[in-house]
Amino acid sequence: MKRFVKGRLKSVKYVFKGMFKLLSSEHAIISQCIIGTSFLILGLYFNITRIEWMFLFFSIGLVLTVESLNTAIELTCNFIHPAHHKKIGLIKDIAAGAVGFAAIFALINAILIFYPYITKFYIEIQC
Structure with a gap:
């Protein structure tokens, strides 16, 4: 049991290491975080409902997750085949397409x- 807990704690360390690496080096992740933060600020400003917060957090989390997986796929492809290759390009395009969706x-x-x-805000300003 002790070994299991120790292993899980070690896994959490790798999770935060990966998140820090993404946030400190990947421009796409940094951009998505800025966009997501902008929507969070809008949510605070407009005092959105609990359900709206759920959809907002889910959407931001989904984009960051897919963007992270896209980065992992691209890095793997570049490691396996550093030179330009038609099939590697297709794999990278499909991963980027997932981010697009x-x-x-x-x-x-x-x-x-x-x-x-x-x-509603615009209408109130006009009056």
Whole structure:
């Protein structure tokens, strides 16, 4: 049991090491974090509902997760085959496409959440 707990704690160390590495070196992750933080600030400003927070956090988490996996796939491809290769390029394009899907649907969620708040805010400013 002691060995099991020690192993899990060691795993958590690797989790935070990987997250720090992504946040400190990968421009796509840094950009997605800035965008996500902007939406979190909007959520605080507009005092969105609990359900809206759930969708917002899920969307941000999904984009960061898929972006992280895309980075891992790209690094693996570059390690396995450093020179340009048609099939490696296809693998990288598909991984990037997965990020695109996540980002598009996260944006749709953001629009569904914030559109009513922004239009109400705009109408109040006009009056």
